[in-house]
Amino acid sequence: MRMPNLLPALIQRRPGRVELTISMATRGLYAGLGALLILVLARDPAGRPFAIMFAIVIALAVFSEDRWIFDVDAGMLRRRFGVLFLAKSWAVKLATVRAIEVDSSYGGALGDDPYAKVAAGSKHDRCAIRLLFEDGKSLVLCSAGPAHVAGITARAQAIAEATGRPFQAS
Secondary structure (H helix, E strand, O other), X not given: OOOOOOOXXXXXXXXXXXXXXXXXXXXXXXXXXXXXXHHHHHOOHHHHHHHHHHHHHHHHHHOEEEEEEEEOOOOEEEEEEEEHHHOEEEEEEHHHEEEEEEEEXXXXXXXXXXXXXXXXXXXXXEEEEEEEEOOOOEEEEEEEOHHHHHHHHHHHHHHHHHHOOOEEEO
């Protein structure tokens, strides 16, 4: 039986608006592993306070949001991240996005990417969706292992098609 992949889900709410967000499989994994941890901790009376603490933290993880919203009608690219009503967001004009790129040999964020200083696991043998901007800067939306290059490519092509931006593969 093949494990479900934990790539971000692509949601198209209407024509001209597409979202890249946390998948239900990822949320299910958080909830399942969290429930298991809570059950183990709750068996011991001394572990019950920890079980309550972990239940709160896991609930926040399940309800967390990390969403890239491409809205052609509004002409905006928005990122929304956080938990429920405490989520933060920022936006840039969609017109500043020159292209959507799949980097099949992703080795880490480039120097002009705001995430370049963030080390998220192995930087080798990965693939990524990268936005290329008119000013020459770039921004990585997500990355995954090389086995997921087809899924990453499909998501990038769908974003490019929905926004009317060119798709590039490197």
